[in-house]
Amino acid sequence: MNKEKVIQTTVTAHIENFGKEPEAAAWAPGRIEVLGNHTDYNDGTVLSAAINLGHCFCISRSSRPGIHLLAVDVNQIAAFDTANMEKVPGFSWANYIKGVFHFIQEHLGEKIDGLDCTFLGSIPMGAGLSSSAALEVAAATAVLKILDATIDQKEIARLCRRAEHLFAGTNCGLLDQFSSLFGRDHGLIHSDFRTLEVSPVQLPADIEFLVVNPHVKHSLADSPYNERRERCEQAAAQLAELLPHPVTALRDVSPEEFETHRSRIAAGAAKRAAHIVGEIDRVERGVELIRQGDLTAFGALLFQSHQSSIENFENSCPELDIVVEAAREAGAPGARLSGGGFGGSAIVMVRADQAQTISEKITALCKARGIVPEILAVTPSAGAQIIQ
Numbered sequence: 001m002n003k004e005k006v007i008q009t010t011v012t013a014h015i016e017n018f019g020k021e022p023e024a025a026a027w028a029p030g031r032i033e034v035l036g037n038h039t040d041y042n043d044g045t046v047l048s049a050a051i052n053l054g055h056c057f058c059i060s061r062s063s064r065p066g067i068h069l070l071a072v073d074v075n076q077i078a079a080f081d082t083a084n085m086e087k088v089p090g091f092s093w094a095n096y097i098k099g100v101f102h103f104i105q106e107h108l109g110e111k112i113d114g115l116d117c118t119f120l121g122s123i124p125m126g127a128g129l130s131s132s133a134a135l136e137v138a139a140a141t142a143v144l145k146i147l148d149a150t151i152d153q154k155e156i157a158r159l160c161r162r163a164e165h166l167f168a169g170t171n172c173g174l175l176d177q178f179s180s181l182f183g184r185d186h187g188l189i190h191s192d193f194r195t196l197e198v199s200p201v202q203l204p205a206d207i208e209f210l211v212v213n214p215h216v217k218h219s220l221a222d223s224p225y226n227e228r229r230e231r232c233e234q235a236a237a238q239l240a241e242l243l244p245h246p247v248t249a250l251r252d253v254s255p256e257e258f259e260t261h262r263s264r265i266a267a268g269a270a271k272r273a274a275h276i277v278g279e280i281d282r283v284e285r286g287v288e289l290i291r292q293g294d295l296t297a298f299g300a301l302l303f304q305s306h307q308s309s310i311e312n313f314e315n316s317c318p319e320l321d322i323v324v325e326a327a328r329e330a331g332a333p334g335a336r337l338s339g340g341g342f343g344g345s346a347i348v349m350v351r352a353d354q355a356q357t358i359s360e361k362i363t364a365l366c367k368a369r370g371i372v373p374e375i376l377a378v379t380p381s382a383g384a385q386i387i388q
């Protein structure tokens with residue numbers, strides 16, 4: 001379903017269920033992580049893009065107390081109060097919204113109550129495209145509109161992340177929310193998660209990304225995501241003892257310093273840190289290569305990133321490795337797992353005129369190796385917006 005259709009369907013469902021036109025509506029996109037894996041919570045940098053798939057969130061005021069929230073795809077309404085932090089029984093998807101409303105309410109010091117809400121999205125669940133962050137950002141954008149309130153966008157990202165931490169149990173960084181808020185049409189964004197600066201990185205207009213989903217079960221909450229984060233923090237603390245300058249995160253360790261000292265820190269933590277230090281370096285080299293128009297060399301960094309996921313971070317899986325290898329054999333300039341890993345999707349960078357051929361080749365190569373992937377072509381797109 002394209003964006004216009006998603007918006008139209010959400011508005012129609014809202015009117016049918018609540019008997020009222022929405023007074024506020026917002027769209028927020030999912031994201032692909034193009035380069036910079038697990039670097040966000042290490043104070044590092046990432047190249048990412050918002051995509052042309054996302055969530056629409058509509059709201060109107062109601063005289064009934066509480067929040068009534070319709071999920072159009074499952075045709076169910078959850079009801080909750082934003083005052084407490086209890087999970088909404090039976091409706092796990094409603095917790096993201098409850099979390100967002102709760103933290104916005106706390107931030108504004110203004111009760112959020114008496115709202116009818118409806119949402120629908122086009123992002124496949126579990127594909128690693130940050131469906132939950134898109135939903136959070138769409139809900140935040142729409143509720144601020146109806147409250148006629150403003151919160152700095154970086155603070156909105158933080159509030160949404162708190163909802164994710166507390167209600168979904170994943171100690172994620174800010175990448176997903178930043179990408180959904182700050183995405184650019186036909187471009188990547190370079191986010192620095194230490195300074196929180198975001199800058200656009202223009203891509204040639206004919207670059208697309210294929211999202212190749214081998215359908216491996218993906219849930220960051222059950223994955224070793226939080227454990228990986230702890231290992232990174234442990235590595236940073238150990239390196240801080242060895243280096244002459246302050247180290248508060250792996251961002252502070254250069255590839256040279258890491259190579260000099262890696263044998264003196266715990267072996268398990270060193271492997272994880274090798275990935276992060278290498279990724280941050282690849283992101284910075286990648287930005288330069290895009291600026292020089294060298295997409296072949298940029299693509300090679302994507303393959304290197306995937307190899308480091310296999311060897312160092314151990315967040316890939318055999319199915320994703322098959323997809324990335326198939327992409328290489330099909331002639332794509334670059335491919336890697338995108339997002340948390342442990343399942344989810346791989347992204348493949350392609351020129352638009354090659355997308356169809358490369359996609360068919362990947363499918364054939366994957367089928368010959370026992371997996372049937374789902375492939376979606378996505379384009380880098382603008383970030384969250386108020387529709388009305």
Ligand code: GLA
Nearest residue numbers: 037038172173174175339340
């Ligand atoms: C998930 C998290 C992000 C980020 C990526 C890995 O998408 O939500 O914060 O850590 O994994 O780069």
